[in-house]
Amino acid sequence: MEKFRLEDYKITKPIKLSDYATEIDWDWDDDKKEEELDKLRNKLSEWQDVMYAHNRYGVLIGLQGMDTSGKDSLIREVFKEFNPRGVVVHSFKTPNSTELEHDYLWRHYLALPEKGKFAVFNRTHYENLLVTRVHPEYILNENLPGIEKVEDITPQFWENRFEQITNFEKHIAQNGTIVLKFFFYMSKEEQRKRLLKRLEQTEHQWKFSAGDLKERECWDDYMKYYEEILNRTSNETAPWFVIPSDDKEMARYLVARIMWEELQKFPVKEPELTEKDKANFELYKQQLG
Known part of the structure; x- marks a missing residue:
């Protein structure tokens, strides 16, 4: 019996x-999880090849979740069959000095996918409605008018x-970027x-940071703001x-399955020969001998 229902996650x-x-x-x-994921990896890779030839859409995959929720390993496992030139991963950390000289969305515009390619945002523009609300003092680094x-x-x-x-999302969607956003719920x-x-x-051990423990103390605040973000910014665009994320292998399958289901809604096809x-x-x- 089919257990997957898109409406359980969207x-x-x-x-x-x-x-x-x-x-x-x-x-x-x-073994079953890996087998099912492998099927989806291959189908998504083939779809990306067609999208590249079609040259009308790019795909933005946004990943958000608490530390250790499995975002990095998911990127490695879900996209491993893609043409390496067809997917670019951006990990958005604390804005650097150059980025802070621009508005907060500037660096995200620069990282948007070209037509025919996937871009993965490992942490996204939603950090500006999440971390900055838990730690509003970070806003002061943006040197905004009227905020001292x-x-x-x-x-x-x-x-x-x-x-x-x-x-921002409406604008890029209207110009050919397919936007899918995933919250890893752990x-x-x-x-x-x-x-x-x-x-x-x-x-x-190299992955551990004492800062992770500091952020863990703010768990309830993060969940409150995540819930508001999900409710206010999820739409068809x-x-x-x-994504239930206590089981990393299952989370990878679900993300790949949802990507496949959603991408089928777009009229992507190989261009016809003249x-x-x-x-x-x-x-x-004959000319080729």
Whole structure:
């Protein structure tokens, strides 16, 4: 029996994150998960080849989630069959000095995919409605007119950012960028286990940062703001999907499956040969000997 239902993950109406599971159990062993993911990887790779030839669309995949939620490994596993020239990954960290001399969306515009290619945002423009709300003092680094101290950041400031980001996505979608956004929903207990693993296993210790523990203390605030983002910025132009992420292998399958289902909605096809080329095929073969 088919267990996958797109509507179980796609945000189409107001939701409460607490109503969502952080793990699903389909009784699939690891081999089954890998087998099903491999099928989707190959289909997505073939679709990307056709999209490249069609040259009308690019695809933006946005990944958001708490530290250790599995974004990096998902990128490695889901896109491994793609033509390397067909997918570009951007990891958005704290803005550097050059980026801070521009508006907060500038660096995201620069990283948008070319037609025929995928771009993956590992952390996205939504950091500007997430981390900056948990730590509003970060806004002061942007040197914005009229904002000299945290108290100057009004509720209307955040309303404006919601509107700006929604308009950003609407603009790029109308100009040929397919936007799909994924929130990796992990339990706090699972994060504890993964952070502990980083400390205990030598090969993973380089990944650990004391800052992860500081952000973990703000877990409830992050969940509150994630929920608001999902409810206010998911639409048909740029939908959000909640991915249960306590099981990394299952999360990878779900993201790949959702990508496949959503991309089928777009009229991507290989360009047809001209009648002149078709008529001259035999001549071309003779010229090639």
